[in-house]
Every structure is written in C-alpha cells, then in structure tokens.
Amino acid sequence: MFTHLFQIKKTLKVPESLLLKRLKATAIKNNLFVYDGVVIFYERKHYHLPLIIFDENRGLYLFEHKQWTYDELKNSTIKTYDKSLQADNTLTYTKFHQIFQTKLEQFFKGKKLPIHNFLLMENLDEEQYERLDDSFKKLLPKSRIFFSDLKEKAIIKKLFSVSKQKKKIFSPAQLFYRLLFQYTILDDTLQPKLATQQQIDFIYQDIIEHSVLNGRVGSGKSATLATKVIFEHLKNRYNKILVIKANKMACDFFMQKLQAFAQDKTLMIDFEYIEVLTPKEVLQKHLSKLGKKRVDDKLVIEKWLLRKRSKLYNLIFCDDADFLPADFITYLLNVYKKIPVLFVSNSELDHKFSFDISFKEQSTLFFQDEPYEKTISLVKELLRKYDAKDIMIVSDPPSRTILYTEFKQQLEIPITLLDNTKTSQEQNLETLVLSTYYDFFGIEKKYIIILDICLAPYKELAYLFFLSKEQTYLIYEEECDVIVSLKNFEQIKEIKE
Incomplete structure (x- = not known):
C-alpha cells in the first residue's frame, strides 16, 4: 500500500580524495576493517574521525585529516592538544585514546588494544616533508604520515609496519559493539x-x-x-x-x-x-x-x-x-x-x-500428510535432538486448540499458547510454543512448523516462510495454489512420506 506515496530525493555524497580512496581500497584488499566518516559518542558529546581501520593482528588505526600545505607548515608550530577536537593547528590523538581506553576498561578489563595514530596529509608530498623543520618531524614521524603521492605498496608498508600481536585479542563484532556501536547490530x-x-x-x-x-x-x-x-x-x-x-x-x-x-x-x-x-x-x-x-x-x-x-x-x-x-x-x-x-x-x-541481502540460511521441507499426526510426529522427532524452546508451531486457532490437547496428552513438557497482547515476561517462551498467524511477531525459533497453509493470510505466511533459523516445515493435506507458489519460489524438492 506504500506504492507512489513517497517521492525519493537523491542525496549527493561528498567525493573522496584520491589518497583516501587508495588507502581504503588497499586496506579492504588486505582484509582489514575500514570505516570512514566515523562519529564517536562519549558523555553527551560526539566527535569525528575521517577514518578508522582495524587489523585483528595489529590493533586499531586512527586517522586524523589535515589540509596543511607546505607553505603553511614551513613557518608554523604544531602541537598536540587534549581538549579541543576542532582546532586546525592541533593534533588530538590523546583525546581519542582516552575515550577508547575508557570504553575498553568498562568491558574488557585487563585486555589491551594497540592503538596507532596516523595523519592524512593530502596537500603535502614526501619530498616537501623532508624539507620541514626537524621539530615537526619529531612530532610527526614520517612512518605515520600518509602523503598525497603515496602508492599502494607504500600504503601497505606503513599499515603493516606496526608490531603484530601473537594472537587475536578481540572479536571485531564485540570490539566495535563496545567502541563504535553504530557499526554493529x-x-x-x-x-x-x-x-x-x-x-x-x-x-x-x-x-x-x-x-x-x-x-x-x-x-x-x-x-x-x-x-x-x-x-x-x-x-x-x-x-x-x-x-x-x-x-x-x-x-x-x-x-x-x-x-x-x-x-x-x-x-x-x-x-x-x-x-x-x-x-x-x-x-x-x-x-x-x-x-x-x-x-x-x-x-x-x-x-x-x-x-x-x-x-x-x-x-x-x-x-x-x-x-x-x-x-x-x-x-x-x-x-x-x-x-x-x-x-x-x-x-x-x-x-x-x-x-537486498537475506542472512537466513534455513532450509524448507514440504510434507503432504494428515496435518495433526504429522505435526505430532515431527515434534517428537525434534525433541529427541533439540530443546522444546527451539520449536514453534503456527496454525489457525482451531488447529492450535486441537494440537494443544494432543500434546498435553502425549508429551510431558510445558507448552505455551502465544498471546501477542502480553509481554515476553508475562508468558514462558522457553517452551514449545503454539502460535496463530497473528501472534508470532517478535519471535524467532530454530524450527518452525506451519499448518493450515492454503487458507493462511498471505503476508503473514510469506513472512513465516523465512523466519526459522534452521528449518521450516510446511504440512498440508491437499495441494493448492499457495503451496505450488511456495515450492516454485524456493525451488525446493517436495519430500513425501
């Protein structure tokens, strides 16, 4: 029903510099984790870094970006500064180190994350750097500067020049969840x-x-x-x-x-x-x-x-x-x-x-059989290997009532009739769950058994078809257009018993 309701506006993305493009492409090519335009949230403030790269073997690379030219640098004094993250004549690595170390201490006590500082200098080449004052070179070692004329081999050399750890300390997902949550789900x-x-x-x-x-x-x-x-x-x-x-x-x-x-x-x-x-x-x-x-x-x-x-x-x-x-x-x-x-x-x-990418890797099986007997048989088979909490059965209300009665007589396990008007705290979801087509939203199970398919509401059925984590079972007594459509969609071979 959303068709034609919205007029899509195109947004222009600020073009990347050639240096940044080369650096990102090289890092990705070498299986490093690359994030640009990074926002760092810390104590009711947010700060910005143009680029962060994570190497599981070497640590976190922080990149500051400066537009300094040779003419500006040859007669200037550059200093580090802990408090301001906005000034053009300061470097602020220390502040970012403090933020990340505080977060690390909160969640990874005792674990150390190597953090390496680099500077993107798009208006300075390597030859110009050599003519700068020695005090500047001491503050900004050549090995930590990415010059405007840097090529792929030189980029790799700088990235891999830092010490390699003996073993991987952090899972990338766990680390970014705690340091930069917006790169995780x-x-x-x-x-x-x-x-x-x-x-x-x-x-x-x-x-x-x-x-x-x-x-x-x-x-x-x-x-x-x-x-x-x-x-x-x-x-x-x-x-x-x-x-x-x-x-x-x-x-x-x-x-x-x-x-x-x-x-x-x-x-x-x-x-x-x-x-x-x-x-x-x-x-x-x-x-x-x-x-x-x-x-x-x-x-x-x-x-x-x-x-x-x-x-x-x-x-x-x-x-x-x-x-x-x-x-x-x-x-x-x-x-x-x-x-x-x-x-x-x-x-x-x-x-x-x-x-446009679905991460569901479940398989789907079709069974043409008497629905209640087959459902009970499947559940008993699954319970030999898996916990009841991993299984959900979805049907229309009359079928759910029949199955609930049968399971109560044949299985000695707790059973929950899912009720979407209640919260998860108000009902036990660590059991075998029986749901209707209007109650299951918010629930994910490893194994989902679906009945009453031919008369099911289409949107809910299509949603259920991909919902399980491991296996979806569709049980029907007589074939109908819906069954044929689902089979054709997934091109799954029907299994008949």
Missing part, C-alpha cells in the same frame, strides 16, 4: 554482528521525510533499526523518538535490544526520549492529549482524528508496516504529515533505503 539473542555497508549507510543517513526501508525477511531490518534508533537519539538527545511495533511482545523484544546498548555507560542513553508502542497505544496517547476517550480493541480510527496534527514526536519508525492496519498507516501519514516517518517493509515498493 544485535541478533535475537542480543549477540553483536558487524553491520553490512548497506546497514551502515542507513544508520548514518538522516530521515527527513516520509520514506521506506525495504528488504526481505532475514535482511536485518529490525535489528538495524534498533541501532539506528540509538544513533539518532545520541545525535540529538532531546528529539522524541517513537518506534511502532505490531504487538506488545514485539515491543518488549525491541526494547531489550535498545537497553543492551545502554550497558555502555559512556553513551548516557536517556530512555525518557524513546518510546516503543503498539498502534493502539499510539492512538491512545494522541486521544489522551486531545482529552478524548480510550481506543477500543477494534482500533477504529474516526475521520476527524486524521485532521488533528500531532507534535508528540520528532521522528517515527514504523516497523513491520506491512502487517499494520491500512487505516493506521493512513493515520500516520496524515497526523504526522510534517514529521519524518520511516516505514519498514518486506515488500518491493518505492523505497529510499533497501537491504
């Missing part, structure tokens, strides 16, 4: 993973209008959104940010990811300015502001409310927008007409941002 177990370049570009990009983030299930949209929310909060701490999730349980899981970032005390995240709400809660808050009655369970939005502009938030993220009522999307577009709103979608619609 958290999975559903709250473990960090390095963000892709597409994800990083999205995290850094300003949201200035109504726009769409598009991507397949498993492309990391929601996980990246959590990082993006924290990044936006730290950029402007007094902006009110709203995240909309489909149900209370999804809100709960998303908030857990946000709170995980807050373990870094130097970030000083203030959750007073971040809200994660369901559509019903969003409407209720707006109505309360207008002095009106509460929203009923049917989420009916009256036309007069669409004319009531709201200034409750400065930035809104609407996750899993495909599964929210069309009336609610219309409400957001009207009531927050002048507020930046990002809609996160699985559909191939007009979009400003896109993640």
Whole structure:
C-alpha cells in the first residue's frame, strides 16, 4: 500500500580524495576493517574521525585529516592538544585514546588494544616533508604520515609496519559493539554482528521525510533499526523518538535490544526520549492529549482524528508496516504529515533505503500428510535432538486448540499458547510454543512448523516462510495454489512420506 506515496530525493555524497580512496581500497584488499566518516559518542558529546581501520593482528588505526600545505607548515608550530577536537593547528590523538581506553576498561578489563595514530596529509608530498623543520618531524614521524603521492605498496608498508600481536585479542563484532556501536547490530539473542555497508549507510543517513526501508525477511531490518534508533537519539538527545511495533511482545523484544546498548555507560542513553508502542497505544496517547476517550480493541480510527496534527514526536519508525492496519498507516501519514516517518517493509515498493541481502540460511521441507499426526510426529522427532524452546508451531486457532490437547496428552513438557497482547515476561517462551498467524511477531525459533497453509493470510505466511533459523516445515493435506507458489519460489524438492 506504500506504492507512489513517497517521492525519493537523491542525496549527493561528498567525493573522496584520491589518497583516501587508495588507502581504503588497499586496506579492504588486505582484509582489514575500514570505516570512514566515523562519529564517536562519549558523555553527551560526539566527535569525528575521517577514518578508522582495524587489523585483528595489529590493533586499531586512527586517522586524523589535515589540509596543511607546505607553505603553511614551513613557518608554523604544531602541537598536540587534549581538549579541543576542532582546532586546525592541533593534533588530538590523546583525546581519542582516552575515550577508547575508557570504553575498553568498562568491558574488557585487563585486555589491551594497540592503538596507532596516523595523519592524512593530502596537500603535502614526501619530498616537501623532508624539507620541514626537524621539530615537526619529531612530532610527526614520517612512518605515520600518509602523503598525497603515496602508492599502494607504500600504503601497505606503513599499515603493516606496526608490531603484530601473537594472537587475536578481540572479536571485531564485540570490539566495535563496545567502541563504535553504530557499526554493529544485535541478533535475537542480543549477540553483536558487524553491520553490512548497506546497514551502515542507513544508520548514518538522516530521515527527513516520509520514506521506506525495504528488504526481505532475514535482511536485518529490525535489528538495524534498533541501532539506528540509538544513533539518532545520541545525535540529538532531546528529539522524541517513537518506534511502532505490531504487538506488545514485539515491543518488549525491541526494547531489550535498545537497553543492551545502554550497558555502555559512556553513551548516557536517556530512555525518557524513546518510546516503543503498539498502534493502539499510539492512538491512545494522541486521544489522551486531545482529552478524548480510550481506543477500543477494534482500533477504529474516526475521520476527524486524521485532521488533528500531532507534535508528540520528532521522528517515527514504523516497523513491520506491512502487517499494520491500512487505516493506521493512513493515520500516520496524515497526523504526522510534517514529521519524518520511516516505514519498514518486506515488500518491493518505492523505497529510499533497501537491504537486498537475506542472512537466513534455513532450509524448507514440504510434507503432504494428515496435518495433526504429522505435526505430532515431527515434534517428537525434534525433541529427541533439540530443546522444546527451539520449536514453534503456527496454525489457525482451531488447529492450535486441537494440537494443544494432543500434546498435553502425549508429551510431558510445558507448552505455551502465544498471546501477542502480553509481554515476553508475562508468558514462558522457553517452551514449545503454539502460535496463530497473528501472534508470532517478535519471535524467532530454530524450527518452525506451519499448518493450515492454503487458507493462511498471505503476508503473514510469506513472512513465516523465512523466519526459522534452521528449518521450516510446511504440512498440508491437499495441494493448492499457495503451496505450488511456495515450492516454485524456493525451488525446493517436495519430500513425501
């Protein structure tokens, strides 16, 4: 339903210098981790570095950038300075060292990270450097300067000139999660993973209008959104940010990811300015502001409310927008007409941002069989190897009731009937989970069994098809167009028993 709603504006990227391009290309070619235009958040302030490179065997390389020319340097005095990060005649390595060492001490007590300082000098070549005063050369050794005329071999020599460690001390994902969180995302177990370049570009990009983030299930949209929310909060701490999730349980899981970032005390995240709400809660808050009655369970939005502009938030993220009522999307577009709103979608619609890589590696098996008997048989087989908490069954409500009764009689394990009106703390998710097509948002399991496929809501079914971490089982009694479509989509050979 988002098609043609948004006019995409192109943004111009500041062109990189030839030196920076050569340096980045050489580092990437040698399997180093390269991040440019870096923002460092520390104690309610943020600082900038043009480039950071991480070598698992040698440590962290910090690059300052100066536009100094030979004519400026030959008669000037350069000094290091700890407090200012803005002055053109100072070097500020010490300040960055202090920031990173404070963060390291907080999470990696006893572990040392070698940090190396380098200077990008795009207006100075090597021959000009040799003619400078010796005091300048003492402060800035030649081995730590990348001159404008530096070629690939010389770049490699400088990068690898620092001492190599005997063993790798830090996992790149763990290190950047603690030092520069915006280059990582958290999975559903709250473990960090390095963000892709597409994800990083999205995290850094300003949201200035109504726009769409598009991507397949498993492309990391929601996980990246959590990082993006924290990044936006730290950029402007007094902006009110709203995240909309489909149900209370999804809100709960998303908030857990946000709170995980807050373990870094130097970030000083203030959750007073971040809200994660369901559509019903969003409407209720707006109505309360207008002095009106509460929203009923049917989420009916009256036309007069669409004319009531709201200034409750400065930035809104609407996750899993495909599964929210069309009336609610219309409400957001009207009531927050002048507020930046990002809609996160699985559909191939007009979009400003896109993640085109899915990281789901699960396989899918089709079974044409009596659904209840086959489901019970599959669950028993899985329980011989795996924990009940790894399994979820999704069906329509009548089938769920039948399966619940059968499992209670045949299995001596706890079973949870998933309820999306409750938070994760209000129900036991460390069990075998039985869900309907409208309850599973926010849940990820290793093994997912899907029933009642031919009459299932299409969007929810398409989402479920890619949701499992290991294996998806589709059980059906009679083949239908939906089954054929799913088989053709994945080109998976049917297994019949």
